[in-house]
Amino acid sequence: MTTLDELPRGLIDEVIATRRDLHAHPELGFEEVRTAGIVATRLRELGYEVHSGIGVTGVVGVLRSEGAGKTVMLRADMDALPLAEKPPTRTRRRKRGRCMPAATMGTSRCCSARRN
Numbered sequence: 001m002t003t004l005d006e007l008p009r010g011l012i013d014e015v016i017a018t019r020r021d022l023h024a025h026p027e028l029g030f031e032e033v034r035t036a037g038i039v040a041t042r043l044r045e046l047g048y049e050v051h052s053g054i055g056v057t058g059v060v061g062v063l064r065s066e067g068a069g070k071t072v073m074l075r076a077d078m079d080a081l082p083l084a085e086k087p088p089t090r091t092r093r094r095k096r097g098r099c100m101p102a103a104t105m106g107t108s109r110c111c112s113a114r115r116n
Contacts, residue, residue: 008113015106018042026080032057035078042105046112061108065115072111076104 018038027035036057040050048061057078 008109011106011109014109018105027078028082029079030056032078039078039105043108046109047115048108048112063108063111063115067116074104074107074111 022035022038025034027033036052036059039059039061040052043050043059043061046063048063051060051062052058054060059078
């Protein structure tokens with residue numbers, strides 16, 4: 001089990017900043033152009049092979065290791081849900097009436113850091 005001390009440096013701050021950014025710019029299903037671009041860019045920066053435009057706005061990241069081993073698959077939604085917030089949250093959304101699910105970019109970074 002990984003402890004917080006073993007996580008890549010700056011990961012928690014990066015995840016918080018990414019979450020705040022994505023939640024400030026929620027996009028409904030098949031409209032996640034900005035979100036998909038951010039995800040694809042971050043995955044490429046981490047060494048993932050990236051396939052974009054899957055099912056319109058989907059992104060697939062493939063992280064290959066140097067040796068044989070088990071395969072790990074992670075799936076995450078990128079689309080916001082058309083929900084009204086009650087009460088309003090601290091996050092300043094630029095598109096009201098849309099709620100963004102949590103992002104999993106931190107998990108992708110951890111996998112990249114431990115791929116071998």
